Amino acid sequence: xxxxxxxxxxxxxxxxxxxxxxxxxxxxGAAFMLFSAxxxxxxxxxxxxxxxxTTGVLSAFGLGMCALPFIPxxxxxxxxxxxxxxxxxxxxxxxxxxxIVILVVWAGVTFLSxxxxxxxxxxxxxxxxxxxxxxxxxxxxLIWLGVGGLPVGSRNRLWSTxxxxxxxxxxxxxxxxxxxxxxxxxxxxxxxSFNPNWTSVLQQLNGQLANATDINKIVDIVSPYLMxxxxxxxxxxxxxxxxxxxxxxxxxFTVWLVGKRLRSPAEGFALGVLSGAGFALIEALLAxxxxxxxxxxxxxxxxxxxxxxxxxxxxMGWAIVxxxxxxRLRLPLIYLISISIHGLWNSAAVLIIxxxxxxxxxxxxxxxxxxxxxxxxxxxxxxxxxIVPAMILINRKLRPPAPExxxxx
Numbered sequence: 001x002x003x004x005x006x007x008x009x010x011x012x013x014x015x016x017x018x019x020x021x022x023x024x025x026x027x028x029g030a031a032f033m034l035f036s037a038x039x040x041x042x043x044x045x046x047x048x049x050x051x052x053x054t055t056g057v058l059s060a061f062g063l064g065m066c067a068l069p070f071i072p073x074x075x076x077x078x079x080x081x082x083x084x085x086x087x088x089x090x091x092x093x094x095x096x097x098x099x100i101v102i103l104v105v106w107a108g109v110t111f112l113s114x115x116x117x118x119x120x121x122x123x124x125x126x127x128x129x130x131x132x133x134x135x136x137x138x139x140x141x142l143i144w145l146g147v148g149g150l151p152v153g154s155r156n157r158l159w160s161t162x163x164x165x166x167x168x169x170x171x172x173x174x175x176x177x178x179x180x181x182x183x184x185x186x187x188x189x190x191x192x193s194f195n196p197n198w199t200s201v202l203q204q205l206n207g208q209l210a211n212a213t214d215i216n217k218i219v220d221i222v223s224p225y226l227m228x229x230x231x232x233x234x235x236x237x238x239x240x241x242x243x244x245x246x247x248x249x250x251x252x253f254t255v256w257l258v259g260k261r262l263r264s265p266a267e268g269f270a271l272g273v274l275s276g277a278g279f280a281l282i283e284a285l286l287a288x289x290x291x292x293x294x295x296x297x298x299x300x301x302x303x304x305x306x307x308x309x310x311x312x313x314x315x316m317g318w319a320i321v322x323x324x325x326x327x328r329l330r331l332p333l334i335y336l337i338s339i340s341i342h343g344l345w346n347s348a349a350v351l352i353i354x355x356x357x358x359x360x361x362x363x364x365x366x367x368x369x370x371x372x373x374x375x376x377x378x379x380x381x382x383x384x385x386x387i388v389p390a391m392i393l394i395n396r397k398l399r400p401p402a403p404e405x406x407x408x409x
Contacts, residue, residue, distance in 0.1 A: 012080035015160055019074040022167045026067035034060035054124045055290045061128050062285030065136065066166050069278070073163045076156035089158040093149035093399070099141065106137040106303070114296030124291055131299075135284045138303035139277050142310040146273035146391050149399040150266050161254045161271050165278020165313075172250040173279075180242055184234075227358060239350050244342035248335060251279050251313040255320045265321045266398035272317020273310050280306035301349075304384055308345045311387050312338035314394070345383055351376030 037056025079086055109130040116123035116130070143162075152158050252272045255262070262268050284302035288295070319334035355372030 009081060009083075012077060015156075016074065016077035016081055018167075019070050019077050019160060019163055022163050023067055023070035023074060025167070026063045026070065030060040030063035030067065033057075033063060057125065058128060058131060058289040058291070059286065061132055062135070062282075062289055065132050065285065066282050069159055069162045069166065073156070073159035076154070076159060080156055086154045086156050089152040089155045091144065091148045091150075091152065093395070094141075094144045099145065102137055102141045102144075106134065106141070109133040109137070110296060110299045110303075113299060117291050117295055118293070131288075132285075134299045135281065135288065135302060138306050139281045139284075139310075142280075142306055142391070143273060143277045145388075146310055146314055146395055147270045149395065150270040151264065151400065152270045152274075153262075153267065157258075157271070158274065161274040162278045164254045165251070165275035166282050167278075169251050169253050169275060169279045170282055172253065173247045176246045176250065177243065180246070184238075227354070232354065235350055236347060239346040240343040241339075243346065244339040247279070247309075248312050248316060248338040248342055251276050251309065252316045252320060255317040259320045259324045262321050262324075265318045265325070266400070268321030269314045269318035269394065269398055272320075273314035275317065276310040276313025277306070279313065280309035283309070301380075304380060305345070307384065307387050307391075308342060311391055312342055314391075318394075318398075341383070341387070344379065348376040348379035348383070351379070 033056045037053045037060065040056060041053050076086055113127040113130045113134050116127035120126065252268075252275045254275050255268050255271050258271075259268060262271070284306055288298050288302050291298075315334050315338050319331045322328075323331040351372050355369045355374075355376065358369040358372065
């Protein structure tokens with residue numbers, strides 16, 4: 001057990017306030033989304049997507065799920081403030097049969113979610129619990145796979161790290177990305193002022209979008225511009241370079257804060273995995289809360305994205321603690337590796353999107369569109385079959401040695 005009788009109380013008070021704030025924020029967000037969905041049901045607004053009710057209810061379920069880790073985190077933080085001891089968090093290593101069971105159940109609930117949505121008018125409502133499991137089980141699997149057998153610290157640290165990964169990490173990343181996009185937009189506006197032809201094109205595009213009455217027409221209008229070479233370059237730079245640079249730096253937010261107090265890089269890796277898992281969970285829940293004909297594929301893709309987020313953040317946590325302990329060269333090297341993994345994953349997703357857009361627009365041969373899609377899918381597959389063994393090997397390498405049992409007498 002860990003006691004805090006002699007430790008200053010103000011960090012734990014701040015942590016308690018943060019955990020309670022996270023609980024209120026996510027529960028409030030869930031209530032707001034549910035209320036908005038009910039309003040849309042009673043008095044639909046013309047011009048808005050017809051699946052607004054579906055998105056609102058599923059988003060409410062997702063935000064409610066995100067609130068759950070803040071309950072034990074808040075309770076343990078309160079014990080810290082009261083000076084009461086807290087047991088250390090111990091997660092046993094995952095056994096092969098346990099991992100197989102989780103993956104089989106995940107495959108089943110993912111299929112069930114998509115089946116119910118596709119076959120029944122209100123299937124999305126019936127599939128809401130399986131939808132939460134389809135998103136939550138891969139994150140649970142990755143936490144267990146990456147953290148099992150590693151030192152984490154107290155149970156308060158475990159749950160609070162997951163909560164911070166759900167809240168502070170995504171918030172910081174969003175703010176930095178908005179700042180980046182605002183700068184890019186300002187640069188674009190300055191460039192437009194020197195090129196009247198671009199201005200007229202934008203005015204024409206704006207007029208077309210203003211007259212669009214449904215999402216299909218919007219897609220028809222916007223899609224041709226996505227195949228412009230300049231737009232493609234900007235898309236790859238944004239998704240494969242700048243976004244990974246921002247997210248890989250801020251995801252292990254907790255490790256940056258407490259890295260000096262951690263005893264080993266193994267503890268940094270474990271907390272990094274928890275931080276990345278929280279980040280992946282909220283991103284996956286919100287990104288997949290608007291089901292369509294490819295909902296099952298999206299749920300599977302979000303599981304892969306969770307894998308990428310947890311490994312990258314875990315590596316960064318390991319490198320941050322190593323830097324605090326004097327091995328500073330590890331940090332820039334691991335940062336480069338993490339953003340490369342993230343960038344390759346996003347690049348594969350962009351290739352799949354471009355292949356789909358080109359196939360939809362028929363701007364090139366079907367073989368070119370299929371090639372882009374195949375390259376993207378193969379790249380994602382290679383990343384998955386590389387990252388999973390890497391997680392297992394890193395976890396086993398960082399586990400502390402089992403205590404030697406001497407014979408009696």
